[in-house]
């Protein structure tokens with residue numbers, strides 16, 4: 001009986017883990033039909049007989065992103081918007097470029113675990129575990145190093161070199177989603193009430209209004 005309960009527990013655990021990212025496909029592919037008006041979880045499928053190699057490809061990932069912005073980094077996504085054939089497949093890719101000392105600011109992917117490898121330069125990376133510990137797990141990565149950011153956790157990268165840096169990352173969703181913490185909290189439209197943020201961050205109102213004005 002005890003072993004049966006353990007077995008059922010393991011099956012429940014493995015199926016809940018399998019559900020942690022996108023659902024498995026029920027057909028070879030479902031190339032997104034961009035003109036479809038049908039709203040569903042994912043995107044409607046193009047007629048399979050009309051599918052071409054171009055539905056499964058993207059060009060230009062060798063081109064560096066423009067890092068001339070406030071944070072000094074640029075993410076070039078290759079998700080289902082760029083490759084319609086990724087629809088329902090539960091995977092995507094990004095290129096991230098970093099100016100010297102540029103950051104990819106703290107953010108979370110609500111639908112994906114991320115696995116990142118450094119192609120050029122050196123990065124400080126980290127993620128924070130959920131409440132109550134909020135433990136920071138961080139590391140300096142060199143060229144060729146690989147690091148994992150578990151699904152849903154707040155994470156960041158910073159170029160710790162004087163040259164440019166570049167990384168490639170795989171994500172376990174066709175559409176990982178990005179929530180940049182500062183933009184979501186201080187740059188929502190309309191603003192979250194200043195009083196709420198004053199109390200949440202335990203700082204003076206002027207600091208909140210000043211921060212809100214920047215996002």
Ligand SMILES: *[C@@H]1O[C@H](CO)[C@@H](O)[C@H](O)[C@H]1NC(C)=O
Nearest residue numbers: 064065066067068069070074
């Ligand atoms: C990079 O972005 C900046 C700021 O938007 C812009 O002024 C500049 O022309 C861009 N550089 C290139 C090469 O596109």
